[in-house]
Amino acid sequence: MLCDVCKCNDATVFLTQILEGKMHKVNLCEACSKEKGVQDPTSFALADLLLGIGAAEEIEKGAGTQKCPVCGFSQADFKKTGRLGCSECYVTFAEGLTSLLKAMHKGIEHVGKLPERAQRAVALSHRMRALAENLQKAVADENYETAASLRDQIKQLESELSNSP
Numbered sequence: 001m002l003c004d005v006c007k008c009n010d011a012t013v014f015l016t017q018i019l020e021g022k023m024h025k026v027n028l029c030e031a032c033s034k035e036k037g038v039q040d041p042t043s044f045a046l047a048d049l050l051l052g053i054g055a056a057e058e059i060e061k062g063a064g065t066q067k068c069p070v071c072g073f074s075q076a077d078f079k080k081t082g083r084l085g086c087s088e089c090y091v092t093f094a095e096g097l098t099s100l101l102k103a104m105h106k107g108i109e110h111v112g113k114l115p116e117r118a119q120r121a122v123a124l125s126h127r128m129r130a131l132a133e134n135l136q137k138a139v140a141d142e143n144y145e146t147a148a149s150l151r152d153q154i155k156q157l158e159s160e161l162s163n164s165p
Contacts, residue, residue: 001027002027002029003029004026004028005032006029006031006032009032012029012033013028014028015027015028066092066093068085068086068088068089069092071086073085075096078093124157128154128157128161131150131157134146135154138150
C-alpha cells in the first residue's frame with residue numbers, strides 16, 4: 001500500500017479517524033510520518049494531521065502569544081498536543097477553534113445524550129411550559145374557549161407526568 005502523501009513509498013504508519021460516523025484512514029510512509037511528527041510525540045501536530053496540513057495555523061491567527069488565564073495553556077501547546085488545558089480554553093481561543101470544531105464535529109456545542117425516559121419527560125415539560133404561556137395569552141385576550149381547551153391539555157399532561165416513572 002502506497003503512502004497517501006508522497007504516493008511513492010510503501011506505507012508503514014496507519015492512522016484511522018472517525019468523523020460523523022465515517023471512517024477516514026491515512027497511510028503514511030516512514031519519511032512522511034517523520035515529517036508530520038507522528039513518531040515524535042513532542043512535536044506531533046494532531047490538529048494539522050487530522051484536519052489537513054496547516055489547519056492548526058487557523059487557531060493561531062490573531063494572537064500568537066495568547067494564553068488561557070486559568071490554566072496558562074497556549075495555542076502552541078494545543079498545536080503540539082491536540083488537546084486544550086481546561087474548559088476556559090474554549091472561551092479564550094474561541095475565534096480560531098470555531099472553524100476547527102465545525103470541521104471535526106457536527107456542531108460547536110456539546111449536546112450530550114439523555115436516556116429515552118428522560119427525553120420524554122423533558123419534551124413533556126417543554127410542552128407544558130408552552131401550553132401555560134399560551135393559556136396566559138388566551139386569558140389576557142379574553143379568549144376563554146381557547147383558554148379552557150389549553151387548561152384541559154395542561155391537566156392531561158400533568159397526569160401523564162405524574163404517571164411516568
